[in-house]
Amino acid sequence: MMASVTGTGESVSAASLRRLPSYRQYLKVLQGMGREVVSCSHIGQALKLNPTQVRKDLAVTGIVGRPKVGYETEALIEAIESFLGWNNLNQAFLVGVGSMGTALLGYDQFNHYGLKIVAAFDNNPSLIGQKIHGHEVLSLDKLTDLAARMHVLVGILTVPAQAAQSVANLMIFGGIRAIWNFAPAPIEVPEGMVVQTEDLFSGFAVLSSRLAEVMGIRRKAGVNADANRR
């Protein structure tokens, strides 16, 4: 699945942000092996990234490596987590216990990323009251009040396209500030809120386009296209 990035100015930023979790994951492996210092070129080699890109990406966290030495592994992990807000556990509500919502509820890795799903909601009477991966499904009409009462900031939206905006509105009324949108529909939110829309097919676009290329089933693109793709 993929995330849509809105606005040209933000795309470099988003690309760097999107790589931070893999840096962190790799640094944790190194940390587990007792490695205290690591260089950009080492990280780049492991993750198949250009060392200059690595340096640039990591600079967003405010940490600068020492020339010929590199980064202190532990300090770098902490800087990434602090930058991403992953050192504070975010409580989240999930709305829409269909196949995608169920898959996310069953994902036990969230707490490693500073995220804890504290309640799940649906408007389907046959789901309400059921336990899904240890989370009781609550009625959608409780969402706004509970969000406000529990000061929940993150909403995960896994509803069908036609319900996306109305459920997002309930989240907004409840004081939720960031919506992780898996619904196949754009949503409108007030200024100062954060929306990250995931689109399964933007990743698939990358895959299928490159497959068409390696299989030679795509006609050669023009010079402009090549220039853009480098």
Next chain:
Amino acid sequence: MMASVTGTGESVSAASLRRLPSYRQYLKVLQGMGREVVSCSHIGQALKLNPTQVRKDLAVTGIVGRPKVGYETEALIEAIESFLGWNNLNQAFLVGVGSMGTALLGYDQFNHYGLKIVAAFDNNPSLIGQKIHGHEVLSLDKLTDLAARMHVLVGILTVPAQAAQSVANLMIFGGIRAIWNFAPAPIEVPEGMVVQTEDLFSGFAVLSSRLAEVMGIRRKAGVNADANRR
């Protein structure tokens, strides 16, 4: 969820590719409304993108709009689909019928994106022979032969991290050329193959970082960091 992009040189390309599905989706809406011609600025406004970015993204398909007129809607849709290989239906095998695999099997939109999951595999005896969203689950040991026999080119990997490489190898032996990897692990493939690794947390990194920013819980980053994020 997100896709990891490998290599600096490719990131611009991948960002453009990732936006193509949303252009296509919007163009189809316009087409349904009978709109025959559309401009970059109109598309940009609807999708909250800079018109220059739109023009650049669309240029990768080889289509160039006419000044002061724009693009022919239908021709542009066809160019995007042809570029992405979505006008030829790709048959795919899915391996790993856990919560993610089940969610993908239940997703009925794939055929609109040129993708048809023709078989599902698992090594869990209690799953084999069951029907999940209309797909019978086959034993993993049939994967390689069946892939070769059916000339399947796309493999969808939804197995746990520790099984990712061994299942990828079975796909490779079966002649699969593109692996859509949802396992939380990198996989190695031979030259000339395509891998698109989806990482749920690269999208979450964008969300949580921006939430930290709007909530003011992140210390101000330095000048370098700001420069990189613009």
